[in-house]
Amino acid sequence: LHPSLLSAYRKRERSPDLIDAAENAAGPRRRPASPSPPPISAHREDYDMSKSNDIYASLFKSLKQVSTEREEAEKRVKEQQEIKKHIIASAPPPPDEEYRAWWLSFYGTPCPYSCPQPMVPPPPDLQPIIASYAEFVARNGAEAELELRDRVDLQLHFMHPTSHHFSYYQHLVRMCQWELSQKLLEEPTVAEQAEVTGTEAGTTGEAENPTTSDGTAETPAA
Structure with a gap:
């Protein structure tokens, strides 16, 4: 092709995202992207679970009631234990x-x-x-x-x-x-x-000094 036709062809093939520096030297190099839509949240700010009638609200109310009953039962048990301790402490001791x-x-x-x-x-x-x-x-x-x-x-x-x-x-x-x-x-x-000691001493004395039938002590033979 002729050089002039070739240059015109190249101008038509340029990407629309590229802008000539001579036309807009201070402009952006790429086309500005369109803003994305705001994210859609599944949470409803105006939703009150305590006033709703769906299945989640019913489950929430049931769990809350069970938790409240459990707290009240634990509170009653603690109160009964305190009362029992007070009764035991104030009761008189058993008789001696x-x-x-x-x-x-x-x-x-x-x-x-x-x-x-x-x-x-x-x-x-x-x-x-x-x-x-x-x-x-x-x-x-x-x-x-x-x-x-x-x-x-x-x-x-x-x-x-x-x-x-x-x-x-x-x-x-x-x-x-x-x-x-x-x-x-x-x-x-x-x-x-x-008494036992005195008896033993008397017995020993009698054995050492035997007496005859008439009450006189025997004299050992020489």
Whole structure:
């Protein structure tokens, strides 16, 4: 082809996306793309599941009801446990039958308490005084306690049931009584051992110095 025709043919074959720099040097190199349509969302902003009647709303309401019932049941269980703990804590302790029996045997009257009061240790300077009087009462009985308690000059407040140290004092009395009873149980054993020892010593003496039928001691032959 003629060169002029060839150039005209090339101009017709140029891509429409390419723009001559001489025609529009500052323009875009490619055709601007058309804007894409906004995405379609499946979520409905005006949808209220609590007011709808479809299957999803029914399922949501059922699950919400089950969750609410479970929370209420757990709350009731916790409340019952707290009530039970409070009842157990506020209930009086079971009767101390051993303490009541000791009171009856020592004082000769029924015990007015179901169990001893909580033991409160006295100050260190008061402990040896209480121990001394407790031992004296344990040896001499409840009459000695009544006489000492009624003496105003002594001011033995720990012997009164209203004292915080009354339970501590009674505990020492019972301990002293137990120790005295243990000593009494051991004394016959000691006496029996002494008697057996004396008998054995007498038997040995008779064997070493035999006597005749008339009561005179035999003289060994030379």
